[in-house]
Amino acid sequence: MVFNSIFFIFCFLPVFMLIYYLVPGKLRNLLLFLGSLIFYAWGEPVYVILMLFSSVFNYYMGTELERLYYDDKKQKLNLVFAIIINLGILVFFKYYGFLLDTFGGITGIHISHPELSLPIGLSFYTFRNLSYLFDIYISKITAQQNFLTFATYSTMFPYTAAGPIIRYADIQEQLERRSVNISRFGAGTELFIKGLAKKVLLADNLSALYAGICSNTQMSVLTAWIGILTFTMQIYFDFSGYSDMAIGLGKMLGFDFNKNFDYPYISTSVSEFWRRWHISLGSWFRDYIYIPLGGNRVSVIKHIRNILVVWALTGLWHGASWNFVLWGLYYGLLLLLEKFVLNNLLDRLPSWLRTAYTMVAVMIGWVFFSQTSFSALGHYLGALFGIGASSFADTTALYYLKTGLILFIISILACRPGLYQRFRRLIQQKPAGALLINLILLALSVAYMVYNSYTPFLYAKF
Structure with missing residues (x-):
């Protein structure tokens, strides 16, 4: 089951929330x-056993x-055993x-193997459960003695498929006691x-445009550049x-999840970008990999090692592909470049130029x-820099620029905080107008889901 489906929005969610x-x-x-198990089993009936085992x-x-x-000694051995499993x-x-x-490519010994479907959300709930164990080990939290309470945290459907990676410490009290009321429900509905709308009206249309661009040989x-x-x-x-939908659903259920994005495309450096993008994953690697390795409180060589290790793992x-490792190392090298070479230079540049540099790098x-x-x-x-490109510009580029212009303008405005700040003021001044806008966005999104093919969330496969 997925959030961007008619069945979830008009069948599962209203029935579940009414009973809840x-x-x-x-x-x-x-x-x-129980609702989380049904939600997960709807699309992964076999792998729900794996989630329960976890x-x-x-x-x-x-x-x-x-x-x-x-x-x-025994505690450390048990932790190592849990990590291995x-x-x-x-x-x-x-x-x-x-x-x-990879082994076959290196040795020439190719071993045939069946293709296994990846259990939805496996990376997310594995990291979520590991953070729970790590926090017990460092005495940040105490172990939950009630299995149902822990299982609720481990399987909760709002963040099952694609995060955020919610830590037990952040919602420990809410698992025991939380308030549900119409105000919190309304705020969650608005965020959902x-x-x-972000997913259905913008991301899915951008996906179709990008697929068309990549189909060109x-x-x-x-x-x-238009494609990327x-x-x-x-x-x-x-x-x-x-993430907005997951956090919104959490509010409807009485939980306050930490934000996972903070307008990353307004960043003025790559390091700032990663403080704003996928915040829950970045903080996970910082707290459980980077800091235990010594962080920046080590020699320069070890500091460089720590950054490259963290970003290769990130x-x-x-994904199980070398391009993702290269992507991680690319950011590791950029962060090292900013820290040891560009730091003072970037500070002297105007903010718009720093943002432009960051966006090109991203x-x-x-x-x-x-x-x-x-x-x-x-x-x-190569095509980005003219190597192997057919020309600098052609009619195909102009076609995509023309057909996607309105979508690009809306997207650029929507990824900046100004639009949402105005909406927040509208809610305060004219709540009826804000309600109307939300109803229009919902109606447009539903209409799009009805008349267009389903497009899965990109991060659900990770």
């Missing part, structure tokens, strides 16, 4: 747990880690084919509609749209992300 608000508070975790296993390991608090499952389903193909320089601008906007509205987390990065084969990657990067 009617049952006593002490039964809401049970209802949320919940049971990590619940038990959490209690063991706390029980062994005064036995450091969690990552072993992730590697098997997500990376085993990639590892076998905003995310749905020969590109002009201008076509290549299209993907840059598409992935933002697709993923931030999902890239690999996104757009080039999305080429590494979107082109999964080395040949396609090399071809597209």
